[in-house]
Amino acid sequence: MASHSLSLPARTPLLRLLCRPRRAILPSAAPPGRGFCYTNLSSAAAPPRPASRAAGTRQRGAVWSRTMSSSVNSAAVAESAMAKNGANVEPLPFVNDKHGGVIIEMTAPMDPQVFSASLKSALSKWREQGIRGVWIKLPIGLANLIQSAVEEGFWYHHAEETYLMLAYWLPNTTHTLPVNATHRVGVGAFVMNDKREVLAVQEKSGVLRGLGIWKFPTGVVEPGEDINIGAVREVKEETGIDTEFIEVLAFRQSHKAYFEKSDLFFVCILRPLSFDITKQESEIEDAQWIPVEEFAAQPFVQKHELVKYILEVGLAKSDKEYAGFSPISIKSAFTDKQSFFYMNRRDLDKASGSGNAQHKSGL
Numbered sequence: 001m002a003s004h005s006l007s008l009p010a011r012t013p014l015l016r017l018l019c020r021p022r023r024a025i026l027p028s029a030a031p032p033g034r035g036f037c038y039t040n041l042s043s044a045a046a047p048p049r050p051a052s053r054a055a056g057t058r059q060r061g062a063v064w065s066r067t068m069s070s071s072v073n074s075a076a077v078a079e080s081a082m083a084k085n086g087a088n089v090e091p092l093p094f095v096n097d098k099h100g101g102v103i104i105e106m107t108a109p110m111d112p113q114v115f116s117a118s119l120k121s122a123l124s125k126w127r128e129q130g131i132r133g134v135w136i137k138l139p140i141g142l143a144n145l146i147q148s149a150v151e152e153g154f155w156y157h158h159a160e161e162t163y164l165m166l167a168y169w170l171p172n173t174t175h176t177l178p179v180n181a182t183h184r185v186g187v188g189a190f191v192m193n194d195k196r197e198v199l200a201v202q203e204k205s206g207v208l209r210g211l212g213i214w215k216f217p218t219g220v221v222e223p224g225e226d227i228n229i230g231a232v233r234e235v236k237e238e239t240g241i242d243t244e245f246i247e248v249l250a251f252r253q254s255h256k257a258y259f260e261k262s263d264l265f266f267v268c269i270l271r272p273l274s275f276d277i278t279k280q281e282s283e284i285e286d287a288q289w290i291p292v293e294e295f296a297a298q299p300f301v302q303k304h305e306l307v308k309y310i311l312e313v314g315l316a317k318s319d320k321e322y323a324g325f326s327p328i329s330i331k332s333a334f335t336d337k338q339s340f341f342y343m344n345r346r347d348l349d350k351a352s353g354s355g356n357a358q359h360k361s362g363l
Contacts, residue, residue, distance in 0.1 A: 089118040101133030101177075102126060106142050116148040123152065127170045133177050136166040184258065185221040186265040187231040190314035191243055191272050197289035198314075199272070201238055204285045213300045214290055216310060218265075226340055228327050231268040239287045240278030243270035247324030248342050249313045252306060267310050269317050269324065323347055 094104045110118075126134065136149050140162055154166040158180040169175035191199035200214035208215065219234035221227060228245040235243050250267045257263040279287040292315065301307050316322035325342035332339065 088114055089121050090114055092118050092122050094122075097133070097135075099133065100131060101135065102131055103135040103137060105137050106145065107139065109142065110145065112144055112148050115145050116152070119148065119152055123168070123170065132169065132171055133175070134168045134170060136168075138164045138166065140164070181261075183253075183262045183264050185227065185230075186218060186263060187221060187227060187234060188216050188218045188265060188267050188310060189231050189235045189243070190216060190249065190267065190269045190310060190317075191235060191241065192292065192314065192318055193272055193275060193289060195289070196292050198292050198295050198311075199235070199239060199241060199277075199287070200290045200295055201279070201287045202285040204283055208300075209285075211300075214288075214295055214298060215300075215307065226327070227266050227268070227342075228340065231266075231270060235270060238280045238284050240280075241275070242273040244273055245270055245327075247317065247326045249317055249322070249324040250309065265306075267313065269314055 090110065092104050093107065094102045096102055104119075104122075123134065134154075135157070136154060138145055138149070143164070146164065146166075149166050152168070154168045157165045157167040157177075159165070167177050169177060189199070193199075199217065201217055202212065202214060203209060217235050217238045219230070219238070221230035222233075225233070227248065232243050232245050235241055246269045248266050249269050252265045252267075253262065254265070255262045275289070277287045277289070279285075292311075295301065296311055301311065313322055313324075317324060323344050323346040326345050327340040327342050328345075329338055330341045331337075
């Protein structure tokens with residue numbers, strides 16, 4: 001993947017309902033704003049800090065959104081939502097979450113009128129039970145039920161290619177349901193060989209198309225993919241070069257980049273394991289090993305602060321004057337899932353060694 005890009009699949013029935021003018025919030029394209037580039041300030045000069053911006057809030061319907069952690073248990077149960085007057089209702093399948101709420105997981109087709117009656121009955125009972133948040137996960141094949149849920153007061157929370165998630169808050173208080181995902185994650189790769197040539201590409205699409213500008217390989221981390229794995233994959237896809245991940249050197253955060261989402265861009269340094277380039281035909285116009293001086297002399301590099309800092313920290317690391325963050329595999333006390341903790345091992349080892357020495361000397 002040559003650059004950050006996002007496309008929406010054509011799902012006409014669902015999109016038509018999602019774009020109802022009364023309730024939908026349509027994304028508006030906005031150019032990426034200035035952001036912060038985070039580096040190891042003890043090893044390299046820090047970039048100038050942009051002007052601060054006030055924190056904003058977002059309104060969801062008639063209530064204000066606040067974030068909280070959310071998870072669901074794995075035991076699915078079904079509750080029979082029978083109305084007292086014997087109305088035509090059916091059980092709605094749901095799971096209890098760990099925060100006093102429920103998630104309705106619709107999988108089988110249901111008549112919209114029956115669904116509406118069943119939902120009314122279930123909401124009434126859950127309100128009496130003190131349930132707070134109610135979620136409805138609707139697969140794209142059940143898009144005909146969206147209107148019934150919206151008419152009961154549900155709002156759109158987020159959508160993926162195969163489903164829509166709606167939310168509702170039962171208590172007459174400000175809701176504390178978690179907001180939709182706020183960031184996407186990108187990576188940029190600094191790869192330099194023993195000849196002090198950096199791996200660079202020219203893109204076939206995007207704002208740099210046809211300008212003859214050399215840039216570092218970049219891309220977007222895929223769902224469920226670790227940063228270190230994503231960086232290696234992007235370099236392989238765009239240039240055919242095999243690499244070994246070394247460290248995260250720095251990262252930049254920007255806001256309102258794509259569909260009003262924020263963006264986290266991680267600058268990574270990788271060691272080349274192969275040197276023969278095979279460019280990605282679909283997205284890359286050209287890929288070469290470029291002498292670092294020639295790369296740095298481009299007017300684009302001189303004007304683009306982010307690229308200047310990537311080059312600066314990459315060279316500092318190559319000259320062993322800069323310490324980045326290397327991934328350490330860790331295990332959570334709450335789950336069996338493994339994750340990566342990125343840390344400055346060099347300075348930590350120095351600090352630990354110094355601490356041990358001081359302890360032994362009685363300091």
